[in-house]
Amino acid sequence: MARPSEYSFDLSKEICNEIALGNNIIRILESDPKYPNWTTFRRWKNNNDELRTLYVSSQQDKALALENEIDDLRDMLITKEIEYPIYNALVNTLKWKMAKMYPKVFGDKTDVTSGGEKIQNTTLQIEIIKPSED
Secondary structure (H helix, E strand, C coil), X not given: CCCCXXXXXXXXXXXXXXXXXXXXXXXXXXXXXXCCCXXXXXXXXXXXXXXXXXXXXXXXXXXHHHHHHHHHHHHHHHXXXXXXXXXXXXXXXXXXXXXXXXXXXXXXXXXXXXXCEECCCCCCCCCCCCCCCX
């Protein structure tokens, strides 16, 4: 069976649902010949606003799903199924991925205040003075 090349929103929704559950897009596409290959999916995404929006949303949902993996790792640490250094490395990797997939929720927050107070808008005025010719 040949992989599809014509855009299908229903098939795209199915793929994005798998992403939202925490699965890797390339692994999803390779898992079933009814799915397009990675090159075709990228073309679909780049040419279709509805898919692009759905894909971004599914990546954000995937970031939320990764919280479950962190909880699972915590449970494994508590029951001594994994050692702390392994737990720490895996959790830091997941946190990094979550911040990249959904920076608004999981990204680093930048404080744009000064001592907790908002910085007032100020105007900078520059005066250029031509040296006198003596």
